Structure formats: C-alpha cells, structure tokens
Amino acid sequence: MMWEKLYSKNGLTAKNIAKELLELEIGEKIPRVADYSKKLSMGRGTVQIALGLLEELKAIRLEARGHLGTFLVDKDIELLQEIAGISPLVGSMPLPYSRKYEGLATGMVEAFELAGKAINLSFMRGGLNRIEAVRTKRSDFAIVSKMTAERSLIKYPNLMVMKRLGTNSYVSAHKIFLADAQDSRIRSKMKIGVDMDSPDQKELTFSEFQGMDVEYVYINYMQLFDMLEAKKIDAAVWSMDDKRIIQTFHSIDFKSPVAKQISGNTSEAVIVIDRDRKKELEEKWGSVAIEDILSIQERVEAGEKIPRY
Structure with missing residues (x-):
C-alpha cells in the first residue's frame, strides 16, 4: 500500500x-x-x-x-x-588478483558512497570481454588499460573514454617471468604463455618476442602461476602487482622498444562507455571524484585500508 x-x-x-x-x-x-x-x-x-x-x-x-x-x-x-527511478551504475573490471585491483575496486565503491551514490561491479577476465560487456549493454562502463581502450575505439567508434585515472592506476609495470631460476634470458625453442583474451598481455608478448624462435602456448592468465610452476611454459609476460608471481619467479625487463612503449600505455586505467549514453552516464557518475578513487586505492595498496568491494 x-x-x-x-x-x-x-x-x-x-x-x-x-x-x-x-x-x-x-x-x-x-x-x-x-x-x-x-x-x-x-x-x-x-x-x-x-x-x-x-x-x-x-x-x-x-x-x-x-x-x-x-x-x-x-x-x-x-x-x-x-x-x-535511477538504477545504480554497473561496471566491469579486472579480476581482483592484486592489491592494486582490490584498491581500485574499493576506491570505486567507496568514492561513489562518498558522493551519495551506489555502484555495482562485476569482475571479468580479459579487457576484450569487458569491452564486449559495454557493447552488449551488460555493463554501463568497463575499466580497461589505456592501450586496450585505444585499440578498441579504432574498431568500435561508438565507444569512448569517459574518464582517465592516470599513470600506474591500472598496473605498476609488466615484466617477463621465467619458470627456471637459472635462466636470465629468453632462449630458442622456449614455450611462452599468452592469453589471447587479454589485449595488454597479448600485445606485450608478441611485441617482445617477434621474430624469435619460440613456441606460443595459449593460456588463461589465471593459470599462469601454475603453468610456470609446473614448467609447462618457460616464460610469460605479467604484472609486477601480482605478489605471488614476483615472490616465486625470477623476472627480466623488456628488450623490445615497442614492448617498452606498450608497457607504458598499459599502466593507466580508463573508463570506457557507449558514446550514445555519454550524457546519461555522466549524470549518474555525478560528483564522484577520481582523486577519491585513487586515494583509497593507494591506501589499500599500502596496507592501510582493508579492501571492501
């Protein structure tokens, strides 16, 4: 009644x-x-x-x-x-495997709360899957790297970047992780793990090893640790934010200038939306401050705040 x-x-x-x-x-x-x-x-x-x-x-x-x-x-x-009659924004973001992503998710949730708003987050493996969620209207926005956004906007001009979160908001850095602690470089015939659903990891991998005599093994990046540990792959490009990886495996830097450049473009998180919904989504975003999101993310990364998402 x-x-x-x-x-x-x-x-x-x-x-x-x-x-x-x-x-x-x-x-x-x-x-x-x-x-x-x-x-x-x-x-x-x-x-x-x-x-x-x-x-x-x-x-x-x-x-x-x-x-x-x-x-x-x-x-x-x-x-x-x-x-x-206002439904909360629905956003898709990477699986929270690192403190940086846990911080980003917490920052999103709490910054919206600070602005008197609510938000629903879904977690999806692979930037292309998150972009597709926006295209098919399953998500209002997707959080991806600047590089993934730039590649996607060429293919889908109806998409646009609504917000940029700044350098190191997505990942701190990428490196090449090696299964054998005795290895210090990539050798001929090595098996290299690559996730074709992750544009960042795929582009970095193919750019770094272009022209080399290596074998690519297609994997889901959530299997990367186990594949390296079992030596089913010899090496893989991955984020330095994944503590389990960096504490277990030896890493080396990129040698390819192209890979180094791409690595810079993968460090920034951006918010991608459907261009036709720009006005509607900006109104829903309202006074939510990027500075609040990043401040909360930093506190989670530093261990000063418990993740909450």
Missing part, C-alpha cells in the same frame, strides 16, 4: 525530491519546503507530504533543529535510487 502512494501526485513529488536528496550528504541541512515548492512547482503541502512519505518508506531520516532548519541524518542510497 505504501509503495502505491508513489504513483500519486505526492509520490511524483517524492521521486523528484529523492533525486535531490541523493546529491545531499548525511549531516547536511536540506532545502526548505518553500525552496522545494518553488523548484518543483508544487504546493508546500504536497512537498511536506512527499518528505513524510520518504521517511515512512525508510529512505531517509530527518531531524528538525528549530531555527537551524531540518537536517538529513541518514539515507538509504539504494532505496532512494529505486524511488527516484
């Missing part, structure tokens, strides 16, 4: 006020009834009833403080979004 009231005139006003309150932080003073009345072209009585309805639905909790005004002391973000 309570939800049916949202379809009344008062309910329509409640939906509009819910949108306004999503932008307000807990502890802030809410606009006066007269202000809402003027902005929404509704009577004061209608506005008052709408605010009461939001309280009855447990979407908000208000506290009147006499001449100081009325303050928002609590709000249910997801409930307010549902009342306002």
